[in-house]
Amino acid sequence: MAALVDGWASAMGVPEPERQRWLRAVWLHDALRDASREELERWAPTTPGPPELRHGPASASRAKSEGETDRGVLDAVRYHSVGLAEWDMAGRMLYCADFLEPGREFARARRAALAARLPGDSAAVLREVARDRLKHIVASGWPLPEPTVRFWNSLAASGRSSSR
Numbered sequence: 001m002a003a004l005v006d007g008w009a010s011a012m013g014v015p016e017p018e019r020q021r022w023l024r025a026v027w028l029h030d031a032l033r034d035a036s037r038e039e040l041e042r043w044a045p046t047t048p049g050p051p052e053l054r055h056g057p058a059s060a061s062r063a064k065s066e067g068e069t070d071r072g073v074l075d076a077v078r079y080h081s082v083g084l085a086e087w088d089m090a091g092r093m094l095y096c097a098d099f100l101e102p103g104r105e106f107a108r109a110r111r112a113a114l115a116a117r118l119p120g121d122s123a124a125v126l127r128e129v130a131r132d133r134l135k136h137i138v139a140s141g142w143p144l145p146e147p148t149v150r151f152w153n154s155l156a157a158s159g160r161s162s163s164r
């Protein structure tokens with residue numbers, strides 16, 4: 001996943017400090033993916049729900065306690081499973097990379113095509129990734145977390161104005 005994000009940063013010609021922010025978000029985001037229930041409780045005591053929804057907030061809390069001070073990087077990690085309307089590029093790239101990383105088995109061709117398109121059309125690819133991820137949540141019958149709804153509405157609104 002770091003290689004994917006690194007490749008996007010190079011192709012997009014982003015300055016080195018920005019590339020480092022994206023990579024920190026990648027390195028930090030799944031720090032507690034396989035943590036015990038007790039550890040998640042310790043780092044994210046106020047976040048309800050299953051581990052899939054708690055490991056982001058827990059990983060962000062731990063990153064902060066270990067010295068990460070960049071609000072955009074922390075928000076990228078905290079909300080990587082649900083989305084956040086206010087994200088900067090670190091959050092947006094992490095959300096895309098989490099879905100498009102080549103290590104996953106499903107929809108390989110479609111995801112590879114989106115990953116290749118991202119540097120030239122990152123806003124449109126972000127919307128496609130969000131659409132796929134939301135489709136999956138809705139098809140599973142799970143409720144949509146409130147930040148996810150706001151995130152999607154912000155993307156849908158910007159997509160409509162840019163296509164006019």
Ligand SMILES: [Fe+2]
Nearest residue numbers: 029030033081
């Ligand atoms: Fe994760």
